[in-house]
Each structure stands twice: as structure tokens, then as C-alpha cells.
Amino acid sequence: MTPDTTRHAPMCRLNRGLGLYGVLALTFAALCWPSQAQAQAWSLTTAQRQAFLQYYAPVVLKRGNGNDGRHGYDWVTNFDFDRDGNFSNNKLNWKQIPQYIDASRTGPSAWSGWRVRPTLYTSLIEFMDGGKNLVLIYHVYHALDKNAAGDYQLHDWERVEMLVQNVVGNPGSGETVAYAVVTQHKRNVVRRAGHVDLNFMQTATGKHLLIWQAEWSDKLAAAHGQELRFCTDPYSFFAGRMASAGKAEAGVNNDGKKNVHYAFVPEGSADAVAAFGAQALTYATADALASRYDNGKTVTWPNVKRITYELQDLADILPTHWQYGGYATHWKDTSPIDFWLESPIVNEAGQAEVSAGMQRFFPQTRDIENEDDREGYIAKKWLLGTFELNDSASDFGGGGSSEFHDNAYASSVADSRGRTRASASGYGTSPGTFWWQHDYFVHTGFTDSKDGVEHGFWLPGAWYSPTNGGFDGRWVQLFDDRPGLESGQR
Known part of the structure; x- marks a missing residue:
């Protein structure tokens, strides 16, 4: 039975049980965020949206673990590196990446048709709220990792996110980064503007957040499994070390110095x-760009492998979760999620890849080796903004509560402006039944000690429409896929 999707005008509703704590929380959030008094609505162009994603794309400094025949395991790659159109065997096939590298020394081979193409999958959410604001999301794709227990896992799901405020036109025109969030396994660690851990490489072609990433392999009570941390050193520290051929290491949040064996740099930033x-x-370059050092080996900067990466779209992958999109090749038929799509998911040419209407998606990973069934994009809390912020990283797990996400789905808790998910969207039948395509919770960047509550607000009504100066890039493909081409080829 199709759920009732009758939409009503968004309402501002205070939770009757708000009490003194809730009033104080709302007051605090109001002081930390501009009011909804709107500047005149306007929209970025497609080229400007691409430019913002390129301009703020992070520099990822990565520790590797490439000894014992595991060279290449730490490379960033893409969902279809093996070009077989099947994500379920990515972990299995990625274990052949050392053979790909070794074979590349002598010419064509069984692996020469692969396209490793290091990729960050992105989306841009654009909305008006006292001015123009952007949420930028970057998923750093790896085909495999290991958890702390030493179990192999298919796909890695670490992401970087930034809230950019006061946008007035092209990137680099005076806008500011209010905060950034990185994924540390299930934790969402935040650093706000002005924090010593929030460091950027500023050039004429970009302002790149400096991120450190752990190696692919397991480590007990220590950074591991592709987790992300903020670099606590400014770019001048790294520039000096590169110029002097010094030690390649980075200070990271909630920890000390960590080795660096790779630098992944956005290809769109020439500087x-x-x-x-x-x-x-x-x-052709694979052998020269593969580190073969153990994670405990400290190297100098001349020995760091420096590799460009490209940007692609979260919306390239979302259609693979769709019930009519061949999902069974990549994802299991368990735990489906329903979304009410007001508009289709479209490709770079504007053609629909998923139809509008009530659509079912399947999130759980299909692993041909039956070692992993974690969930993909369509179920990620960061896709909807329903994650809980943490001020600190932890080597002992935790921080991945679903309580706020569950409250959001049930529309049982009001946001900092008195709205629930349902009252903000106008879909009164959505609680506990379906997600709306344009549901999105914007965090203020401040953590909340109360379980199931976050500081921020639901984007209301038709926030995403061009008339209102909005754009919901989670469902739109912006970057040319360039099928079959190598990195750097156009």
C-alpha cells in the first residue's frame, strides 16, 4: 500500500515536553545561528557548484601499510575500479591490486583494463538562511579495510563534511567555513571555525582542509581501518618539511604525530x-606510486607517494540501491528504506535514473566473500544530517548512537527552532513510515550532551527550489563520469 503523501504547509511546533532544558537549548542555538530573516534568494550555477566542491576538496595525508605484498591496498579508488559493474566483489578483487602493480612494470596484462582512478564521492546542499549556505560532503572511497578485530570489510564509509556560510558568488569571495566533520568509524567528530585542529592549505585555486587517514589494516586501541582525523599542524609545517626533505608525519586530533606515506590531492586545484x-x-604510473612501507616506518617526504584524485557524485551510486536499478548485484534484499521522491534522480545530462514517487532502496552491502553487510549511502545518517556530533575521537569505539536518527524518523523531538522532521517538510504521514527526499538536518556545529538531541534545524518546505535559492545535490550528478578513461584523461 502506498503511504499517504499529502503535504501540508510546514509548521513551527514546540514540543509540549520541552521544559526548561529545551527552552535554554533553543535560546542557545538561536544565538549561535543567524535568524531566518532572508536575504533575497538566488542560486549558484552548475559550474559554481562544481567549483565550490573542487575549491574545498580536502588534502588527505595517509599512513600506509604496504609491506608483505600489500602494496596498493591503501590507495583511494572508485566503486567500479575493476570495470565489471559489480560492487559485491570489490574487496575480493582489490586484494589483487599488488598483482596489478607488479604486472604494470612489463606492459599489458589481465589487469591493464582496470581504472583505479582515486575518487571522492561528493554532494553539495545549497540553502538560504540569513544568506547563502552550503553543506559540502566528500566520501573517501576505499574498496576494503579491516576493523579493530581484524575482520575484512567491504567498502569503507569515512567522509568529510563542511558547512560553508556567507556565500556571495564564486568560491574564495569571502565565505567562511563554520565547521568541519570527519568520520572516525561510527563517530562524527567536529571542529568549529577557529579551532587549532581546523587547518587548511590556502592557495589561489583552493582552500583545502588538511586531513590525516589511517591505513587499511587493523590496530587495537589505535587509529586503524581508514579512519579520518584532523591534522593539527598548519600547512606551513608540511610545506617546510617538504622543502627540507624532512620527516613525513602529521599531528592528529586527540592523539600525537602519525606517519604519512601518501598524499592524495584534488586534481582540480592546480596550485x-x-x-x-x-x-x-x-x-603506467602504478608501480612508482605504490608505497611499500610498513605503517610503523617513518619516511622522509621524498618517499611519500603523491597522487591526484577526482570528484564524482553520491548520486552516481544511489541508483544502484533502487529496487528497479539492479540492486541485487550490489546490495542485499534486506532492511529496505522508502523515500518519497518529489523529483527523479538525474544524471549529468539531466536524464532520470530513478523515477519520482514512492521508491524503495536496499542499503545492505552484498559481499561475495560473506564477510560484511554494512550499509551504503542511502542508509548513512550523514546523508540526512541525522548523525550525532562528538567533540573527541576515541580509540575504543562508541559515539555511533542512532537515537537522534531514530527520533528524527519518528518526528518525536523538535529541533532548535521548534520543528520536527514532519512539520518542517509538511508530510504529516512520514513519521515512522518514509523519508522525504529533501529531509535534511543542518547542525550548528555544537555538540549536545543529551542523548537523541542535536543543535540545529530541519530545512523547511520547498527550501531546495531555485525560487527559494536552494539546490539538493544529493540527488543530482554534477561531474562527468568519463567511463573507461584513466585518471587525468579528458
Whole structure:
């Protein structure tokens, strides 16, 4: 039976049980965020949206674990690196990446048709709220990792997110980064503007958040499994070390110095690419760009492998979860999620890949080796903004509560402006039944000690429409897929 999707005008509703704590929380959030008094609505162009994603794309400094025949395991890659159109065997096939590298020394081979193409999958959410604001999301894709217990896992789901405020036109025109969030396994660790851990590489072609990433393998009570941390050193520290051929290491949040064996640099920032001397990773360059050092080995900067990456779209992958999109190749038929789509998911040419209407998606990973069944994009809390913020990383797990997400789905708790998910969207029948395509919770960047509550607000009504100066890039493909081409080829 199709749920009732009758939409009503968004309402501002205070929770009757709000009490003194709730009043204080709402007052605090109001002081930390501009009021809804709107500047005149206007929209970025497609080219400007692409430019913002390129301009703020992070620099990822990565520790590797490439000894014992595991060279290449730490490379960033893409969902279809093996070009077989099947995500379920990505972990299995990625274990052949050392053979790909070794074979590349002598010419064509069984692996020469692979396209490793290091990729960050992105989306841009644009909305008006006292001015123009952007949420930028970057998922750093890896085909495998290991958890702390030493179990192999298919796909890695660590992401970087930024809230950019006071946008007035092209990137670099005076806008500010209010906060950034990184994924540390299930934790969402935040750093606000002005924090010593929030460091950028500023050039004429970009303002790149400096991120450190752990190696693919397991480690007990220590950074591991591709987790992300903020670099606590400014870019000048790394520039000095590169210039002097010094030790390659980075200070990271809630920890000390960590080794660096790779630098992944956005190809769209010419100045960043030049500063690092980064190269495109292709079959021809694979052998030279593979680190073979153990994670405990400290190297100097001349031994760091510096590799460019490209941007693609979360919306490239979302259609693979769709019930009519061949999902069974990649995802299991368990735990479906229903979304009411007011508009289709469209590709770069504007053609629909998922139809509008009530649509069912399947999130759980299909692993041909039957070792992992974690969930993909369509079930990620960060896709909807329903994650809980943490001020600190932890080597002992935790921080991945679903209580706020569950409250959001049930529309049982009001946001900092007195709205629930349902009252903000106008879909009164959505609680506990379906998600609306344009449900999104914007965090203020401040953590809340109360379980199931976050500081922030639901974007209301038709916030996403061009008339209102909005754009919901989670469902739109912006970047050319360039099928079959190597990194750097156009």
C-alpha cells in the first residue's frame, strides 16, 4: 500500500515536553545561528557548484601499510575500479591490486583494463538562511579495510563534511567555513571555525582542509581501518618539511604525530597539485606510486607517494540501491528504506535514473566473500544530517548512537527552532513510515550532551527550489563520469 503523501504547509511546533532544558537549548542555538530573516534568494550555477566542491576538496595525508605484498591496498579508488559493474566483489578483487602493480612494470596484462582512478564521492546542499549556505560532503572511497578485530570489510564509509556560510558568488569571495566533520568509524567528530585542529592549505585555486587517514589494516586501541582525523599542524609545517626533505608525519586530533606515506590531492586545484608534485595514478604510473612501507616506518617526504584524485557524485551510486536499478548485484534484499521522491534522480545530462514517487532502496552491502553487510549511502545518517556530533575521537569505539536518527524518523523531538522532521517538510504521514527526499538536518556545529538531541534545524518546505535559492545535490550528478578513461584523461 502506498503511504499517504499529502503535504501540508510546514509548521513551527514546540514540543509540549520541552521544559526548561529545551527552552535554554533553543535560546542557545538561536544565538549561535543567524535568524531566518532572508536575504533575497538566488542560486549558484552548475559550474559554481562544481567549483565550490573542487575549491574545498580536502588534502588527505595517509599512513600506509604496504609491506608483505600489500602494496596498493591503501590507495583511494572508485566503486567500479575493476570495470565489471559489480560492487559485491570489490574487496575480493582489490586484494589483487599488488598483482596489478607488479604486472604494470612489463606492459599489458589481465589487469591493464582496470581504472583505479582515486575518487571522492561528493554532494553539495545549497540553502538560504540569513544568506547563502552550503553543506559540502566528500566520501573517501576505499574498496576494503579491516576493523579493530581484524575482520575484512567491504567498502569503507569515512567522509568529510563542511558547512560553508556567507556565500556571495564564486568560491574564495569571502565565505567562511563554520565547521568541519570527519568520520572516525561510527563517530562524527567536529571542529568549529577557529579551532587549532581546523587547518587548511590556502592557495589561489583552493582552500583545502588538511586531513590525516589511517591505513587499511587493523590496530587495537589505535587509529586503524581508514579512519579520518584532523591534522593539527598548519600547512606551513608540511610545506617546510617538504622543502627540507624532512620527516613525513602529521599531528592528529586527540592523539600525537602519525606517519604519512601518501598524499592524495584534488586534481582540480592546480596550485595544490603543483605544491605537492602530485601525479595521476594510471596503469603506467602504478608501480612508482605504490608505497611499500610498513605503517610503523617513518619516511622522509621524498618517499611519500603523491597522487591526484577526482570528484564524482553520491548520486552516481544511489541508483544502484533502487529496487528497479539492479540492486541485487550490489546490495542485499534486506532492511529496505522508502523515500518519497518529489523529483527523479538525474544524471549529468539531466536524464532520470530513478523515477519520482514512492521508491524503495536496499542499503545492505552484498559481499561475495560473506564477510560484511554494512550499509551504503542511502542508509548513512550523514546523508540526512541525522548523525550525532562528538567533540573527541576515541580509540575504543562508541559515539555511533542512532537515537537522534531514530527520533528524527519518528518526528518525536523538535529541533532548535521548534520543528520536527514532519512539520518542517509538511508530510504529516512520514513519521515512522518514509523519508522525504529533501529531509535534511543542518547542525550548528555544537555538540549536545543529551542523548537523541542535536543543535540545529530541519530545512523547511520547498527550501531546495531555485525560487527559494536552494539546490539538493544529493540527488543530482554534477561531474562527468568519463567511463573507461584513466585518471587525468579528458
